[in-house]
Amino acid sequence: SKTRDHKAAKRFFKKALRSFHVSKPRVITVDKNPAYPIAIEQLKKEKSIPNGMRLRQQKYLNNIVEQDHRFIKKRIRSMLGLKSFATATSILSGVEAMHMIKKEQIALRDQSVQNQKEFIHQLFGLAA
Structure with missing residues (x-):
């Protein structure tokens, strides 16, 4: 096309x-x-x-990436659209970070809540 x-x-x-x-x-x-x-x-x-x-x-290898996005699309769809680019950026970053934690795609010493909190604070530049 x-x-x-x-x-x-x-x-x-x-x-x-x-x-x-x-x-x-x-x-x-x-x-x-x-x-x-x-x-x-x-x-x-x-x-x-x-x-x-x-x-x-290879179609099937590309589909793996697309399937990973499905979770995030499902979460965002219920929000009925994001009003600004800044809002979309911050919300999508948070949703993606939580998805990475859930799938254990990040290297933490262990998957404790404290380590997850430290990862999020480091990712978004928040004070510990």
């Missing part, structure tokens, strides 16, 4: 890789859209991404 062509894919990858919290990945996993390999090759020619970076097109 017109919205999923290689130019749009290239813009998406540039924007995603420009993000402050993203390092240069070794592998990018995407679905089977034919526009992605074209966009990645163009970015490699422009030296926007390293030549050694691999594009992995």
